[in-house]
Amino acid sequence: MRPHWIVGKPEVNKHTWSMAFPEQKPQRKREDVFKEFRELFFSMNRLTSFPWTVSRRRNVAKGGRKLVDIGLMFSPSGSPCRLSESSLDLLCFPQPNGGAVSLLENVALISEGTTGLVTWEAALHLAEWALENQQLFSGRSVLELGSGVGLTGIAVCCSCDPLRFVFSDCHPAVLQKLRENVRLNGFGEQTSPAVSVEELDWTTATEEQIRRIGADVVLAADVVYDPEAAGSLAALMLKILSCGPAEVYVCSTVRNPQTYGGFKLQLEAAGLDHEVLSGPAGAVFPYHRLAPLELIKVFRKPNAAE
Template identity: 55%
Template sequence: MALSEQKTMKTADILSEFRASFFAMSRLASLPWTFVEDDLLSNESSEFISALLKQTCLHPLCRRFPPSVRFRRMFLSELIRREAADCDPLDELYDALAEVLGAEEETECYKSYFLPGGGAVSLLENVALISEGTTGLVTWEAALYLAEWALDHRQVFAGRSVLELGSGAGLTGITICRSCRPHSFVFSDCHSTVLQKLRENVRLNALSEQTSPAARVHELDWTTATEDQLAEIGADTVIAADVVYDPEVAVSLVKLLSKILSRPSTQVQPEILICSTVRNPETYGGFKQQLENAGIHHEVMTGAVSSVFPYNRLAAIELIKLYR
């Protein structure tokens, strides 16, 4: 392969990395800024900056589902700071900055995650990590990991009825609906504000009870859910991400999982997958012990997942499969 072709491929990869990180609002320090500086120094032109703007602030998706005003302002400021001194100023760069300098900060913003087959999952999320007494209004690492695992194991969901516990903003479930061909998908949560945001995100991504797969949002309180309610949902596969963060919540979750697994022996047991970011080993260990006490065994699902979405890959994330 010619050197020019290699450079073109590398440039395309860098632009793709910037696009994914920009729309997911990744930490600015994690972006490949060194490539920008090297390109500006070697070419002494703003051609790459112009191409980068087209993949970020000037991308059509940014008009429809823009990241936060603060993030865009910081991103553009970083680009301007790295512009080579002997390059002609790029008008579109300064125009883009002027636009966000005059915009008001909001409590909500959009994050978008690009799928391998094309298209993106776009979510309305809260800017604050904790808002209105819940962490369910943002996307966490375990949800992204579980979505990547699902993309690598699409057969687990194809043609099946899936229930997601604690769906939050909806990233994992929407990814599965868009890419894994389930028969139906039930998103669930119990916090009223989370449910409202979840319904909006499901709609934003063109999913409904009338689409294929049929997708609906269900209010499900783990402390009061009955076996009849769960039987009505009738899930073949049950998933959850980042739901083991509090000892009291873990107690309710284990009781719910026991009900889900209490089908008659003549019926096939649902496949249950729980993905967790292990922030507190004591809390997570307590959850596993409660599972064992309830007669629920687990298997740790090992093996790397394909790198699809940008997130902190140094986080301690574990995916377990439950069975009786």
């Protein structure tokens, strides 16, 4: 009998099941365990005191927008790491088109009462997927929920040619950092695409606000981490899908299968269904790829009441 929080079609939820009950792995060598630990440790990219080599480069984003000089540190394995001079990091993520996404974010994983001031694996995973599916965004209006520091959205703006992009969050410090990062990458309401940053609280967002935004595509990365917020997120997605034929894509790092399964229960209770999508085939950005990541498309059930 499967747990109550694994719901819906078996072929869809096999991913959640396998994350919750992974197959027993054979005992590994001590050297292999140490190697994996070292990779996980360095993947946090938070160390600045090691005597690693420093390389400075200038990147130019799409459309000739100049980005600032930034330092990239390389660990002994050759992975790019953050270079910090204060409580803030200035990061550069090169893209396949020759441009780059530059971000200011906090060094601490949790700061000012939020986790939204750093980039998490799901945002990078979703950005890679978007770069491989640019046709879904070209010429369309895009809304991102829980944008954080803006990695996914800025990558879409730089490479996927959307008509309009709306970043959203509800924490004042996150909104301020979002606006800084949007300006840092040369975007604004008068640019192409037209880019704006909007406060959007999942619990109080109105249909009027959603219709005004008028999103054709909705993105969200690493927003499923709080069981108490899952119901509000599902209700907001129902509201968005009720206001128009939007496509909703959610990418999650499944840290707690029960929390993630609870979110899927909330989707079902709201009259929504989901489909698990294949992740990106290529590796564009450096991040911890051993993390259990899942990308889903959320939609209304065919028989849902209007």
